[in-house]
Amino acid sequence: MASMSVKHAIAAAKKLRSLQERFNPGGSDIYPALMGDEAITALIPSGNPLSVHILMFTRALREQGTDEQYEKFGRRADNNEIIGTFAQTELGHGTYLRGLEARADYDRGTEEFVLNTPKLSSYKWWPGGLGQTCNYCIFVAQLYIDNEAKGMAMFVVQIRDEETHMPLPGVHVGEIGKKMGLNGVNNGFLGLKDYRVPRLNMLMRHQQVLPDGRFVKSPVSQVSYFPMVFVRCMVARQNSNYLAQAATIATRYSVIRRQSPIEEGQPEPKILEHLTQQMKVIPEIVTAVVYRLAAANLQNMYNETAEAVYRKDFSRLPELHALACILKVATSYDSTYGIERLRQACGGHGYLTAGNLGNIFAMAAPACTYEGENSVLYLQVGKILMKNWSQVLAGRELMPSMAYISECSKMTSFPQWTGSWECLLKAIQYACVGSIRLAFQSYNARVQSAQSQTAAVNYSGLELTKAAELHGRSYVAGNFYQQIVNSPNKHQRSPQFQKVLENMLELHLIQIFFRHLGDILRFIRITEDEISALQRRLEEVLKELRPDAVAITDAFDFNDKILSSALGCYDGNVYERLFEAALKHPLNRKSVPDFFEAHLKPFMKENADNAKKSKL
Numbered sequence: 034m035a036s037m038s039v040k041h042a043i044a045a046a047k048k049l050r051s052l053q054e055r056f057n058p059g060g061s062d063i064y065p066a067l068m069g070d071e072a073i074t075a076l077i078p079s080g081n082p083l084s085v086h087i088l089m090f091t092r093a094l095r096e097q098g099t100d101e102q103y104e105k106f107g108r109r110a111d112n113n114e115i116i117g118t119f120a121q122t123e124l125g126h127g128t129y130l131r132g133l134e135a136r137a138d139y140d141r142g143t144e145e146f147v148l149n150t151p152k153l154s155s156y157k158w159w160p161g162g163l164g165q166t167c168n169y170c171i172f173v174a175q176l177y178i179d180n181e182a183k184g185m186a187m188f189v190v191q192i193r194d195e196e197t198h199m200p201l202p203g204v205h206v207g208e209i210g211k212k213m214g215l216n217g218v219n220n221g222f223l224g225l226k227d228y229r230v231p232r233l234n235m236l237m238r239h240q241q242v243l244p245d246g247r248f249v250k251s252p253v254s255q256v257s258y259f260p261m262v263f264v265r266c267m268v269a270r271q272n273s274n275y276l277a278q279a280a281t282i283a284t285r286y287s288v289i290r291r292q293s294p295i296e297e298g299q300p301e302p303k304i305l306e307h308l309t310q311q312m313k314v315i316p317e318i319v320t321a322v323v324y325r326l327a328a329a330n331l332q333n334m335y336n337e338t339a340e341a342v343y344r345k346d347f348s349r350l351p352e353l354h355a356l357a358c359i360l361k362v363a364t365s366y367d368s369t370y371g372i373e374r375l376r377q378a379c380g381g382h383g384y385l386t387a388g389n390l391g392n393i394f395a396m397a398a399p400a401c402t403y404e405g406e407n408s409v410l411y412l413q414v415g416k417i418l419m420k421n422w423s424q425v426l427a428g429r430e431l432m433p434s435m436a437y438i439s440e441c442s443k444m445t446s447f448p449q450w451t452g453s454w455e456c457l458l459k460a461i462q463y464a465c466v467g468s469i470r471l472a473f474q475s476y477n478a479r480v481q482s483a484q485s486q487t488a489a490v491n492y493s494g495l496e497l498t499k500a501a502e503l504h505g506r507s508y509v510a511g512n513f514y515q516q517i518v519n520s521p522n523k524h525q526r527s528p529q530f531q532k533v534l535e536n537m538l539e540l541h542l543i544q545i546f547f548r549h550l551g552d553i554l555r556f557i558r559i560t561e562d563e564i565s566a567l568q569r570r571l572e573e574v575l576k577e578l579r580p581d582a583v584a585i586t587d588a589f590d591f592n593d594k595i596l597s598s599a600l601g602c603y604d605g606n607v608y609e610r611l612f613e614a615a616l617k618h619p620l621n622r623k624s625v626p627d628f629f630e631a632h633l634k635p636f637m638k639e640n641a642d643n644a645k646k647s648k649l
């Protein structure tokens with residue numbers, strides 16, 4: 034599987050090169066890489082072994098290395114002359130980066146770093162492509178000078194000979210084993226023993242070690258985390274894509290499959306005529322659209338921030354970090370749960386490999402873990418919200434994506450309930466700010482009672498993650514509302530198209546309202562009649578969107594090869610394709626399976642003989 038994946042990945046990487054040249058000659062725009070990676074990823078159901086090379090290795094060399102280091106290593110990596118990965122996570126640590134055990138000791142006598150993974154738990158473990166594909170890596174280690182820890186640093190390390198691909202002396206490298214999915218990615222392990230690299234193999238754009246061993250600290254230590262921020266932005270887009278693929282499959286199947294008359298004596302309808310089926314499928318279509326728009330926004334913000342960081346302007350880093358965390362978590366959670374809901378909406382056939390929904394789930398699900406485990410990132414955002422609430426209390430302005438927090442903090446009560454879109458959006462934001470205030474009271478009380486910040490974060494963790502989740506909902510719903518209601522190109526849309534978009538906004542806001550009704554009722558008084566009115570509107574907007582469901586998913590424009598699903602094929606010949614796939618199964622090559630003579634027949638005969646004996 035790994036070699037097939039590498040073959041496909043190389044073919045797609047060549048396509049990526051032509052995309053890059055067509056869309057952005059010589060540029061470093063992310064979109065061709067994004068498209069290329071999506072194409073590669075979608076065309077290789079077992080995952081793309083070059084993904085981390087494309088997304089992290091090349092980018093770290095460009096953003097963390099000096100111009101000279103880019104010339105030496107980055108250009109060859111961009112040109113796929115060398116293939117690398119990003120080796121940060123260890124067998125013993127993934128989340129807690131300050132606990133990483135791999136070390137780099139500076140030897141001023143030879144102007145080299147001596148790299149070691151001192152214990153088994155220090156082995157790098159998980160990096161994509163590390164097992165067999167890569168001959169280089171970015172090796173993340175704790176930097177030591179005269180045995181004094183200086184923090185994390187990144188090193189360009191060659192792990193295999195470029196001609197023979199043999200592991201180099203001092204390198205212990207291999208595959209970590211079968212996974213739930215992505216088994217074409219050859220995630221690997223790496224141990225280094227007294228492995229020496231020249232001083233100039235440490236990426237030194239932001240921090241330096243001088244020949245005499247003097248250390249020049251980075252102006253902003255967090256800039257070394259920047260490669261992860263990019264991938265979190267990527268995950269937001271990639272996972273909204275996975276959800277869109279699954280929604281396309283389930284929608285097409287739901288207008289082919291007929292089951293259970295709605296009226297006695299009537300013919301069996303398409304299953305998408307059942308209201309409960311509409312509630313399983315249509316909200317997922319809308320969620321895919323909502324996150325694709327949010328991810329595009331985030332990507333633009335990433336590009337702007339990356340250019341600023343390149344100019345040593347780090348001012349936008351904190352906001353990008355917060356948004357990248359919140360969107361990575363929200364899209365990976367919602368896409369993973371949404372794909373499983375869509376699989377279930379396809380009944381038994383949804384469980385067949387020929388439907389491909391299981392594989393799309395297996396591709397989407399690990400994003401809840403990699404690039405920052407989701408609940409850890411929610412806690413990270415919770416901490417940032419605490420900091421920003423202190424700013425609100427001090428009357429200071431907040432970053433643009435948190436401006437609503439200041440506005441809501443000035444409201445003494447929630448205005449008269451109208452049920453309008455603005456009202457629904459404000460209700461979600463108001464509940465978020467109420468949750469932030471409560472979390473802050475708990476967190477601050479703990480800090481005031483002499484608990485350390487880290488301990489206070491831990492013991493306030495449930496309220497911090499709730500506040501973070503609602504902040505994510507507020508940001509995503511607010512972005513969608515702006516794009517539908519206040520977009521500058523709204524006038525270019527046909528009235529019919531605008532109506533479909535507004536129906537999607539109506540559905541998204543009502544769905545989020547009902548999902549967080551408990552959180553909202555904690556801070557806002559809403560009557561039973563007002564809630565029942567929203568229930569009616571939910572049923573109504575599902576009915577309104579039902580005729581557009583296929584057209585919206587067709588507009589995602591996934592061809593049959595990308596969907597790779599007998600349930601979601603464009604021509605709708607589901608049963609013929611399911612049967613065709615079944616007949617291809619190896620067990621159908623013979624009428625009598627080999628196990629009959631070897632196992633089944635003796636087993637049945639032994640039981641028959643025993644039955645006869647027991648009658649005698």
Ligand SMILES: CC/C=C\C/C=C\C/C=C\C/C=C\CC/C=C/C(=O)SCCNC(=O)CCNC(=O)[C@H](O)C(C)(C)COP(=O)(O)OP(=O)(O)OC[C@H]1O[C@@H](n2cnc3c(N)ncnc32)[C@H](O)[C@@H]1OP(=O)(O)O
Pocket residue numbers: 070074080081084085088119121122127128129130131161215218255256258259261262264267268271350351354402403404405406409413417
């Ligand atoms: C294989 C896939 C195939 C197909 C799919 C194709 C495409 C799909 C897209 C992507 C998938 C492709 C590849 C994925 C491969 C996966 C790679 C990895 O997983 S790489 C390893 C990822 N690891 C992590 O993310 C580690 C998580 N941990 C952390 O980030 C930090 O430890 C944590 C943030 C939790 C804590 O940071 P720490 O410095 O220890 O402490 P603290 O929280 O106090 O923060 C201090 C200070 O720094 C600020 N900060 C923290 N992080 C960042 C950041 N990233 N950027 C900017 N600022 C940051 C933090 O806010 C705080 O600031 P203040 O001091 O409070 O001001």
Ligand SMILES: Cc1cc2nc3c(=O)[nH]c(=O)nc-3n(C[C@H](O)[C@H](O)[C@H](O)COP(=O)(O)OP(=O)(O)OC[C@H]3O[C@@H](n4cnc5c(N)ncnc54)[C@H](O)[C@@H]3O)c2cc1C
Pocket residue numbers: 085118119120121122125126127128129158159160161215220399402403404405406407408409412
């Ligand atoms: C498919 C895949 C590809 C990957 N590719 C790469 C790669 O290319 N390069 C790379 O370096 N890494 C890679 N990783 C590793 C990934 O980054 C880590 O798995 C991830 O960062 C989580 O760390 P961990 O596995 O150590 O989990 P842990 O951090 O041990 O998490 C286990 C549990 O502990 C909880 N926990 C941990 N810390 C805290 C805390 N402070 N507060 C509360 N709860 C906490 C977590 O929430 C989680 O529930 C990959 C992983 C996967 C699954």
